[in-house]
Amino acid sequence: MNALFSPTPSLTPTATIDWFPATATPTFAPLQTATPNPAASPLYGQLDFADAFVQPGNWQNSQSTNGLVLVQEGALTLAVKYDRGSLLALRQDTQLTNDYLEVTLNKLAFCSTDDQVGVVFRAQNEQNFYRLLINCQGQFSLQQVVGGNPSFLVSWSPSNEIPANLWKPLKIGIWTYGNTLRIYFNDKLQAETSRETFKSGTIGFYARAAGDSPLTAGFSGLSVYQVANNPFPAAAATATP
Numbered sequence: 001m002n003a004l005f006s007p008t009p010s011l012t013p014t015a016t017i018d019w020f021p022a023t024a025t026p027t028f029a030p031l032q033t034a035t036p037n038p039a040a041s042p043l044y045g046q047l048d049f050a051d052a053f054v055q056p057g058n059w060q061n062s063q064s065t066n067g068l069v070l071v072q073e074g075a076l077t078l079a080v081k082y083d084r085g086s087l088l089a090l091r092q093d094t095q096l097t098n099d100y101l102e103v104t105l106n107k108l109a110f111c112s113t114d115d116q117v118g119v120v121f122r123a124q125n126e127q128n129f130y131r132l133l134i135n136c137q138g139q140f141s142l143q144q145v146v147g148g149n150p151s152f153l154v155s156w157s158p159s160n161e162i163p164a165n166l167w168k169p170l171k172i173g174i175w176t177y178g179n180t181l182r183i184y185f186n187d188k189l190q191a192e193t194s195r196e197t198f199k200s201g202t203i204g205f206y207a208r209a210a211g212d213s214p215l216t217a218g219f220s221g222l223s224v225y226q227v228a229n230n231p232f233p234a235a236a237a238t239a240t241p
Helices: none
Strands: 047-051 067-072 075-080 086-090 099-105 116-125 128-135 139-146 149-158 170-177 180-185 188-194 202-208 215-226
Touching (some): 128 149
Antiparallel strands (some): 067 075, 099 215, 128 139
16 A cells, blocks of 8 residues: 655745845035125224214204204204205215214104115215115115215115114114225125215215104214225125115
């Protein structure tokens, strides 16, 4: 009697599980960092002169139908009496070429939306100058005025440094060398441009009441420093928010 045999089943090989498969090593791109602007902070030399606004000195106290200009008690004040009126005060016997001007705009007691205050520089007379303007919306602009006609060098731009309604003081800086003009607020660069209309001139202050209410603006702590060179010329008009 033949023994009965059952065939031994063939075992199908199973794949070995790779619990730790090899993965490609990720490649990380280097972080891109912005190149700092070397002119981000003002560069200047020795003090040329300072004006504490204790006495009129090189300024002329005046009164007109538009209002009055008064220097006393450490401030130069422009008080515009009537709506849509303006005042301009220029420093006498002053001729500046390459310099850094620094002054504080004192807080305004009341400021309508479109009221404007500002600093005039490289002024030839009351009809020809550069003008930095600041309004109560937290914006600024840079203009040139030729024959009494203004045109923009830097259009109205917002700045985080300008307090709304100008309710607290603002430190203003204007840096000039050759054709390069730079604007600073609280030692921070706001705008720069290149213009050759005016090579030198005096400085001054401006205020304009745009609404139906009078406007009073005060400036204090004027200092002017020498600028010996310009290692970072401005290529075009730019504004930094």
